[in-house]
Amino acid sequence: MTGKTEEERREYAHRLAAEHMESGDPLGWFEPLYSAAERGEAVVPWAHLVANPYLVEWAGGRPGRGRRALVVGCGMGDDAEHLAGLGWAVTAFDVSPTAVEAARRRFPGSPVRYAAADLLAPPQEWRQAFDLVVEIYTVQVLRGELRERAIRAAGTLVAPGGTLLVVARAREDGEPLGRIARPLTRSEIDAFAAGGLRPVRVRDVYDDETPPVRRWVAEFARD
Ligand SMILES: C[S@@+](CC[C@H](N)C(=O)[O-])C[C@H]1O[C@@H](n2cnc3c(N)ncnc32)[C@H](O)[C@@H]1O
Known part of the structure; x- marks a missing residue:
């Protein structure tokens, strides 16, 4: 206790x-x-210990067949494990080494390559190296200049022919910001389409939570 x-x-x-x-x-x-x-002294507010439903929806019917996926800000590993289960060759990273260790411990024997790394300074060999890059709720906890850099960095990891999938809370310009999650505006979502990425589909969705939560589910591609 x-x-x-x-x-x-x-x-x-x-x-x-x-x-x-x-x-x-x-x-x-x-x-x-x-x-x-x-140590049992804090709750990690985003750790629901299940794969994100929008990722599950997107990945259904898209078997990995050994293609390379990268999960950004992977936390406790559920999204990474979901993709690995669908045949993707998954690398997953988080800036917190303790989160990475926790994910490894939760999934012993997992084929996922977990790593402690920073999206703002990713290893050089990750540049344009992944057929699928998944960014869920990392950018929204960053602010200001770090957020802009993170948006640009995510796209640099997508290989030619690859996809970037972004899920984030959404807000209108001028709407109040949360204490931890600071939802993205449409222009911030559009900014992922940089450095040779093009938007494929940007969805503006409401979860059936009470009150409903608005999110972006956005897909970008590198031709
Ligand atoms: C809001 S949580 C989301 C975790 C997970 N993606 C999910 O959807 O449950 C943001 C995660 O990103 C990680 N993170 C924050 N900044 C990061 C950075 N610059 N590089 C890598 N991971 C980062 C945090 O440690 C945290 O695990």
């Missing part, structure tokens, strides 16, 4: 994020959050 209430464990992520933003270390809170969660 940690002695913390459920509410305190949930609030931990918000406090950590705010402290790191204020101190000018906007990427520095992910690792201590996952570490605190390992």
Whole structure:
């Protein structure tokens, strides 16, 4: 027992994020959050431990047949494992080494290559190396210049003939921002189509949550 209430464990992520933003270390809170969660002191708010339903929908009927997929900001590994189960040769990475270790521990014997890496400075050999790049909810937790760099970086990882799939919370310009998830505007989604990527389909969808949550489900391709 940690002695913390459920509410305190949930609030931990918000406090950590705010402290790191204020101190000018906007990427520095992910690792201590996952570490605190390992100790039972925090809840990782996005860790639902199931594959994202929009990824499941997109990937259904698209068997990997050994093609290379990269999962950005993979967290606890569920999206990566889903793709691996469909025959994709999956690499998955997160800036938090503790998250990567947790994913490896949850899926012993998994064929997924898990790595600790930063989307803002990815290994050179990943450049245009993946037939499918999956970016779900990473960009939306970044702000300002880091967000712009992350949007540009995601596309650089897509191989010729490959696809970038982006799922993110959506908002109109001027709509209020959340404390952790800062939804993307249409122009931010459109900005993924850079460096030789073209938009294939941008969907504006509402989840059947109460109240409904608006999201972008966007697909881009490199010819
Ligand atoms: C909101 S969570 C989403 C996790 C997962 N994609 C999901 O949908 O559940 C964002 C994840 O991105 C990771 N992350 C944040 N900045 C990153 C970066 N620059 N490079 C790689 N991973 C990053 C965080 O550690 C966290 O696991």
